[in-house]
Amino acid sequence: DQQVKQNSPSLSVQEGRISILNCDYTNSMFDYFLWYKKYPAEGPTFLISISSIKDKNEDGRFTVFLNKSAKHLSLHIVPSQPGDSAVYFCAASATYNNDMRFGAGTRLTVKP
Amino acid sequence: KAGVTQTPRYLIKTRGQQVTLSCSPISGHRSVSWYQQTPGQGLQFLFEYFSETQRNKGNFPGRFSGRQFSNSRSEMNVSTLELGDSALYLCASSTGQAYTEAFFGQGTRLTVV
Numbered sequence: 001d002q003q004v005k006q007n008s009p010s011l012s013v014q015e016g017r018i019s020i021l022n023c024d025y026t027n028s029m030f031d032y033f034l035w036y037k038k039y040p041a042e043g044p045t046f047l048i049s050i051s052s053i054k055d056k057n058e059d060g061r062f063t064v065f066l067n068k069s070a071k072h073l074s075l076h077i078v079p080s081q082p083g084d085s086a087v088y089f090c091a092a093s094a095t096y097n098n099d100m101r102f103g104a105g106t107r108l109t110v111k112p
Numbered sequence: 113k114a115g116v117t118q119t120p121r122y123l124i125k126t127r128g129q130q131v132t133l134s135c136s137p138i139s140g141h142r143s144v145s146w147y148q149q150t151p152g153q154g155l156q157f158l159f160e161y162f163s164e165t166q167r168n169k170g171n172f173p174g175r176f177s178g179r180q181f182s183n184s185r186s187e188m189n190v191s192t193l194e195l196g197d198s199a200l201y202l203c204a205s206s207t208g209q210a211y212t213e214a215f216f217g218q219g220t221r222l223t224v225v
Contacts, residue, residue, distance in 0.1 A: 043216030
């Protein structure tokens, strides 16, 4: 039942460079997409979202891109900072019934 | 305002036992969702309750059940525990409206021995 897939379990980037995290989904009913960040021993915290009527949403260093035809979204972090090191979860929601599903997560390590 | 509170934080149970986990959502939130996090599996959706009714359900066996009370607090129950049930169980609260994010608690770490 993997309706949301994050195929890269881990990503390592140098401080100051761009981090690109990818996510694919299969359910065409999903129309709202979110990214969460999770530190050890804490619950995930909301980072940024995008609705299906947009293809880009930006919030400071974080930008989410949505390609509906490819059922693909990505999170760009520019510039990456060591404090960004965490597990990032992609989530997709079908707003008609509030069904929200998550991917397996990508562990980002930003090296100083 | 207070965040999402999950109790207990840690739990050790024996195979075959049952367990009840609790989640108090953010005040005013009517939707509570439960997720299981295991290494490599990410956050797997268990179920979602909205205004005391189960609105969505994931692909977990019937040993996993939940309920929501009139004050929106939710409980999750796992019966006949198996070793594979060892995981971090996360609760998320939201308004239940479209295009809104969910807020997570810190989770309950369940270990089955």
